Amino acid sequence: MVIKTAEYLISSPDWEQCPTPVWPEYAFIGRSNVGKSSLINILANNERLAKTSGTPGKTQLINHFAINNAWYLVDLPGYGFAKRSLSQRRQWEQMIENYLRKRTNLVSVFVLIDSRHEPQKIDLEFVNQLGGWNIPFSLVFTKADKSTQAIVSKNVKTFLNKMRETWQFLPPNFVTSTVKKTGRDAILNYIDEMNAQ
Ligand code: GDP
Incomplete structure (x- = not known):
């Protein structure tokens, strides 16, 4: 996929204020x-x-971008901030659950995982929750340039094996490095394929 246009649209405090769901997301x-x-x-x-x-952890907003005037790319507030209070965490959980389960044009979620580490409980819990809600997702193992290929492969394999304990079907996975631009084409082609369906 060639990116012709990419523009920031809006940051929304909840799913109901997100842009009209006219494009796949x-x-x-x-x-x-x-x-x-x-x-x-x-x-x-x-x-x-x-x-x-x-x-x-300060801004908990759903950020929408328009790509090629054809699909929405959404930057969701992340999880695992040590400094977040319990009430902020609950607010995040509620907002994310509502968005993920109610946004009608949401095609797929990309869950980013740091490829340097062995499977972390917080990431496994989140993907298991997504699976439980029947939301399609894939895994993106980031920062691949920061360790050896052998370590990245081992961590990807261990993560998938952990998932296998709960799920029969495993999600697609990508390995990325923003420094080397690895994985960019694979992700964009995957989105292209889903847009065509
Ligand atoms: P976010 O909080 O998840 O949005 O993370 P950022 O994109 O702000 O990245 C956090 C830090 O990791 C920054 O210092 C980035 O420069 C660095 N970083 C992100 N991706 C990569 C990568 O693929 N390789 C390397 N070496 N550093 C990265």
């Missing part, structure tokens, strides 16, 4: 600092489209 989510903004920026070919995390 793809949402990106993950633990804070996982590399979500950097990935969105290389996908969209715009270094400053998504803001890289300044004050983590």
Whole structure:
């Protein structure tokens, strides 16, 4: 897919204020600092489209971008901020659950996971929750340039094996590096295929 246009549209406090669902929509989510903004920026070919995390956990908004005037890319507030209060966490959970379950044009979610680490409980819990809600998703293992290919492969394999304990079918997975631009074409082609369906 060639990116011709990528523009920021709106930040919404809840799903009901999101743009009219006229286009297919793809949402990106993950633990804070996982590399979500950097990935969105290389996908969209715009270094400053998504803001890289300044004050983590402070703004809990659903950010919509229009890509090629054909689909929405959504930057969701991440999870796992140590400094978030219990009430902020509950608010996040409610907002995310409502968005994920009620947004009618949501085609698929990309869950970002730091490829340097062994499976983390918080990521497994989140993907198991998505599976429980029957929401299609794929896994994106980020920052692949920060460790060896062997470590990345091992962590991907271990994560999928953990998922296999609960699920019969495993989601597609991608390995990315925003430094080397690895994985960009694979993700955009995958979105292209889903848009064509
Ligand atoms: P977010 O909080 O998930 O939006 O994460 P950011 O995109 O702000 O990235 C967090 C930090 O990781 C920043 O310092 C990025 O430059 C760095 N980063 C993100 N992706 C990569 C990557 O693929 N490779 C490397 N080496 N650093 C990355």
